[in-house]
Amino acid sequence: MLHIDTVIKQMKVGYTKPSLVECNDQRQYVMKCQNDVISGKTLFNELIGGRLLHLLQIPTPAFTLGRIYPQLTTDSPVLWSMRAKPGTVFLSSYTRGVSMINPILFKDITNREDLPGIVLFDQMTLNQDRGGNRGNWFVAQKSMELLAIDNSNIFRLADIWDSHTLHADMRIPPERIDFSQPGYQTIGTYFEGKHPFWKYGRLVKKVTDEEFTNLFVNIPLDWNISADDFAAAQQFIKFQFEHIDDIINELESDFKKGGRHNAR
Ligand SMILES: Nc1ncnc2c1ncn2[C@@H]1O[C@H](COP(=O)(O)OP(=O)(O)OP(=O)(O)O)[C@@H](O)[C@H]1O
Ligand SMILES: [Mg+2]
Incomplete structure (x- = not known):
């Protein structure tokens, strides 16, 4: 499973506090993690929804799961400020667009x-x-x-x-x-x-x-x-x-x- 190397920034919008991150494959993703406003159920919704979109052949950015190590939740000011929990996160491949x-x-x-x-x-x-x-x-x-x-x-x-x-x-x-x-x-x-x-x-x-x-x-x-x-x-x-x-x-x-x- 991928892990998060660097948190680049919090996205400009998003109730769930998604963040732009770079993983150990050197690619960028929009990450959703458990934090002070969202629980594992939101991540479950993302994963099941993403899989269902694939099954119905509806285009969505590629997605996968990754991991935040505990150290990063204290080292990264973005993760610290949202009380991000270490553990498994949802990653959507960063795609240029609007x-x-x-x-x-x-x-x-x-x-x-x-x-x-x-x-x-x-x-x-x-x-x-x-x-x-x-x-x-x-x-x-x-x-x-x-x-x-x-x-x-x-x-x-x-x-x-x-x-x-x-x-x-x-x-x-x-x-x-x-x-x-x-x-x-x-x-x-x-x-x-x-x-x-x-x-x-x-x-x-x-x-x-x-x-x-x-x-x-x-x-x-x-x-x-x-x-x-x-x-x-x-x-x-x-x-x-x-x-x-x-x-x-x-x-x-x-x-x-x-x-x-x-x-x-
Ligand atoms: N894979 C991606 N590539 C590029 N930008 C993305 C990607 N996923 C999300 N974004 C951008 O980040 C924003 C927030 O993402 P998303 O809508 O998933 O978060 P949210 O917290 O659930 O948002 P909200 O609750 O405000 O609708 C999106 O409106 C979009 O502009
Ligand atoms: Mg949204």
Whole structure:
């Protein structure tokens, strides 16, 4: 596993206090670690969300896990100021680009076909932090691809979800995310074809038992995810997979109505 050699700086934005770091492979990453505001559950959300994005072929920066040694949490002023905990961290490969939801710049995105996937991902995982957060739409400078970043708020309740909340969220029709938010309104205008979400329905149906199992393997023990919460997270994603047709039907009818949020 990689380890952090140097903390370069704290990123300009980010509730979780992400930092730009260099690892022992001499590459730069945006690192999320346990600290005074976030727990291992946020890192769990990042890892499961990242793996799920891969499975659905939705572009996101490459990611891996790494380790902060105890010495660095006292030597680095950035880590010291956020009371960073030593241990396993989430690393997203540093990519040049900008965060934005700007309708004019959106026109130049090279991967419009991926946009419905981001919406479906958010609805499936109950991601609460994209539609209204311009920071979580990231356009890579070179490729002009829109990348989905920041899975810290999947499972609806940031890092306070637990087995009870997830069991309550396993229902059809699903709890809806708010499509009236600016990010969704903007990308909705770029959807192509009558059934933009069905490609993902087909992908979900093709997921093998092994691929599903692999979403949840090798979760670091120092993230302290309880056995109940772990099982509930697996059951929740399984439930969403099994009900993918219902989820897509709801999404399609919402987008036909112009992205109106069905408040419940
Ligand atoms: N892999 C990356 N490469 C380059 N920049 C990144 C990368 N990951 C994140 N960033 C930048 O860092 C910012 C903060 O990251 P991120 O959104 O994951 O943190 P956060 O604390 O969960 O944010 P918030 O809660 O404010 O949405 C992003 O808005 C983006 O501009
Ligand atoms: Mg963010």
